[in-house]
Amino acid sequence: MKILVCISHVPDTTSKISFTDNNTKLNTTGVQFIIGPYDEYALARAVEIKESVGAEITVINVGEIDTEPTIRKALAIGADNAVRVNAFPKDAFFVASQIASYAKSTTFDLILMGRESIDFNSGVVHSLVGEMLNIPSVSPVMKLDLNGTKAVVYREIEGGKEVLELSLPFVAGCQEPIAEWKIPNMKGIMSARTKPLVVVEPVAVEEESIYLSFELPTAKSGCKMVDASTPEKLVELLKNEAKVI
Amino acid sequence: MRIDNFESPDLYQVDDLLSDEHKLIRSTVRAFVKREISPIIDDYCQKAEFPYYLVKKMGELGIFGPTIPVTYGGGGLDYISYGLMMQEIERGDSGMRSTASVQGSLVMFPIFQFGSEQQKQKYLPKLASGEFLGCFGLTEPDFGSNPSGMLSTLQDAGDHYILNGSKMWISNSPKADIAVVWARNEAGRVKGVIVERGMEGFSTPEIHNKWSLRASTTGELIFDNVKIPKDNLLPHADGLSAPLQCLDSARYGIAWGALGAAMDCYDAAKRYALERIQFDKPIASFQLIQKKLAEMLTEITKAQLVCLRLGQLKNLGRANTAQISMAKRNNVEIALHIAREARQIHGGMGITGEYPIMRHMMNLESVVTYEGTHDIHLLILGAEITGIPAFK
Numbered sequence: 001m002k003i004l005v006c007i008s009h010v011p012d013t014t015s016k017i018s019f020t021d022n023n024t025k026l027n028t029t030g031v032q033f034i035i036g037p038y039d040e041y042a043l044a045r046a047v048e049i050k051e052s053v054g055a056e057i058t059v060i061n062v063g064e065i066d067t068e069p070t071i072r073k074a075l076a077i078g079a080d081n082a083v084r085v086n087a088f089p090k091d092a093f094f095v096a097s098q099i100a101s102y103a104k105s106t107t108f109d110l111i112l113m114g115r116e117s118i119d120f121n122s123g124v125v126h127s128l129v130g131e132m133l134n135i136p137s138v139s140p141v142m143k144l145d146l147n148g149t150k151a152v153v154y155r156e157i158e159g160g161k162e163v164l165e166l167s168l169p170f171v172a173g174c175q176e177p178i179a180e181w182k183i184p185n186m187k188g189i190m191s192a193r194t195k196p197l198v199v200v201e202p203v204a205v206e207e208e209s210i211y212l213s214f215e216l217p218t219a220k221s222g223c224k225m226v227d228a229s230t231p232e233k234l235v236e237l238l239k240n241e242a243k244v245i
Numbered sequence: 246m247r248i249d250n251f252e253s254p255d256l257y258q259v260d261d262l263l264s265d266e267h268k269l270i271r272s273t274v275r276a277f278v279k280r281e282i283s284p285i286i287d288d289y290c291q292k293a294e295f296p297y298y299l300v301k302k303m304g305e306l307g308i309f310g311p312t313i314p315v316t317y318g319g320g321g322l323d324y325i326s327y328g329l330m331m332q333e334i335e336r337g338d339s340g341m342r343s344t345a346s347v348q349g350s351l352v353m354f355p356i357f358q359f360g361s362e363q364q365k366q367k368y369l370p371k372l373a374s375g376e377f378l379g380c381f382g383l384t385e386p387d388f389g390s391n392p393s394g395m396l397s398t399l400q401d402a403g404d405h406y407i408l409n410g411s412k413m414w415i416s417n418s419p420k421a422d423i424a425v426v427w428a429r430n431e432a433g434r435v436k437g438v439i440v441e442r443g444m445e446g447f448s449t450p451e452i453h454n455k456w457s458l459r460a461s462t463t464g465e466l467i468f469d470n471v472k473i474p475k476d477n478l479l480p481h482a483d484g485l486s487a488p489l490q491c492l493d494s495a496r497y498g499i500a501w502g503a504l505g506a507a508m509d510c511y512d513a514a515k516r517y518a519l520e521r522i523q524f525d526k527p528i529a530s531f532q533l534i535q536k537k538l539a540e541m542l543t544e545i546t547k548a549q550l551v552c553l554r555l556g557q558l559k560n561l562g563r564a565n566t567a568q569i570s571m572a573k574r575n576n577v578e579i580a581l582h583i584a585r586e587a588r589q590i591h592g593g594m595g596i597t598g599e600y601p602i603m604r605h606m607m608n609l610e611s612v613v614t615y616e617g618t619h620d621i622h623l624l625i626l627g628a629e630i631t632g633i634p635a636f637k
Contacts, residue, residue: 185305186273186320187320189266189307
């Protein structure tokens with residue numbers, strides 16, 4: 001079984017976000033980058049599958065050379081080899097096109113990734129990759145059990161869950177609790193030094209979008225306390241100040 | 246249960262001097278501490294119980310003997326990696342770091358450095374994986390700062406040795422599977438032997454009622470005519486310099502570890518100062534609180550640079566005893582001072598188990614004493630400067 005796990009290289013959730021270049025680029029100074037947390041769950045599930053039924057795991061990242069420490073971490077967690085598509089990940093269509101192009105060159109039984117990256121949060125790369133490869137895609141997947149060439153997946157839907165049976169290959173956008181989040185160990189970190197990390201050049205993709213500018217959300221205002229004996233004051237604030245009723 | 250949102254300070258961008266692998270190792274151990282240690286440690290400390298189950302988990306993580314070659318189950322990593330691991334573990338708790346230091350520097354290191362090939366193959370992989378827990382017997386009830394006065398004896402009895410004596414203040418001893426023990430032979434030379442649990446006449450009573458390192462287990466080692474097979478003698482250890490080399494290795498880890506405890510106290514104090522409102526504004530607005538935080542960060546930054554340079558020297562094989570003593574002494578002292586200042590910033594909350602401060606502070610009272618007391622390290626540095634030992 002061959003599994004492709006797609007990982008994003010995103011700012012740590014505790015990073016202080018600011019912008020440069022006239023608010024058109026993320027200011028990466030002092031920002032710690034991590035594997036996208038949802039992608040890390042996808043990787044953890046791939047490693048569990050490898051441990052239970054055997055598999056070869058390839059991780060792919062679309063990014064410039066500064067993403068390699070993130071890729072090495074994925075190798076330390078348990079991936080066998082890695083591919084970096086040497087390009088800045090401009091948008092979801094660009095990233096999906098690169099992944100699909102690589103996936104066409106090698107046959108994978110399963111393509112796993114997070115339900116969304118936590119930087120731009122578009123949440124569409126899995127659907128795009130499925131479409132480009134003409135195979136099913138399903139997201140968000142909370143549980144994935146393999147049975148030969150079929151898989152049963154549990155998908156979160158509004159107000160409940162959906163259980164689907166699919167034939168391999170397919171693309172899954174994953175989220176917790178699909179697997180136990182894995183911390184690498186020192187042996188894994190050591191072995192990651194020598195695992196193959198291949199750099200491939202991107203395929204040409206028509207530019208679909210341009211970022212004009214970014215802005216931060218308005219700072220949270222302070223909490224106003226209303227005395228329990230004056231509910232009319234609360235109603236007045238909600239109506240006239242917050243304008244939510 | 247306390248939520249652990251720790252972030253390490255890096256005012257001087259020391260991270261730029263670390264490799265990507267160093268940073269991955271640090272983030273890995275930090276994640277381990279947040280998942281395995283922080284959620285349980287206050288409870289175990291309050292109960293004065295050793296979370297023994299973590300030994301296996303720390304073994305799986307690979308923090309026992311990380312500088313020992315891979316062929317013996319170690320990590321084959323450098324000393325900066327080892328230091329960062331100790332920093333992160335002690336950021337969680339000094340007792341857990343003590344367990345790791347003893348296993349790596351005081352049990353695996355002497356077996357690797359002074360042991361036979363057979364001993365290395367027999368013990369090191371099991372110690373690395375956490376299947377075995379080890380301890381180190383040098384200090385005796387009447388010989389702490391003066392180990393050369395030790396009374397324990399090792400007598401040659403033909404096809405075996407006979408070990409007699411007792412050791413005190415031994416981290417890990419009540420749960421240890423093996424002990425690396427130092428005793429004098431008939432010629433008065435200090436020799437090292439590996440004592441295994443179950444050997445007749447060997448017992449490890451626990452020391453109770455500690456106010457420090459409460460989540461670590463500490464005890465005695467008692468040898469009453471224990472028969473030691475000749476194969477258990479460390480063949481390449483001869484004289485007191487052998488155990489002192491082990492202490493250099495452990496003290497190096499403590500220098501980094503104490504920095505971790507200091508960072509945790511600083512991080513907790515900074516967060517609390519920004520959240521705690523008095524006189525209608527965060528107490529972080531007040532100059533006296535800012536003075537404490539600024540002084541804490543200054544000392545942490547200096548200690549970071551000392552550790553990193555010492556790690557570079559260790560990697561080059563050039564770190565000497567005086568350099569290590571200075572780092573251990575300084576970093577434990579600043580950690581204790583930072584813990585006390587952080588306690589002040591936390592006000593009354595600082596004495597509760599809701600925050601890690603008092604636990605670190607009480608732990609550090611052991612750390613400032615063991616592996617060479619604060620004053621002994623001063624004298625080691627004094628001897629380095631003047632060429633005149635002033636120990637006695």
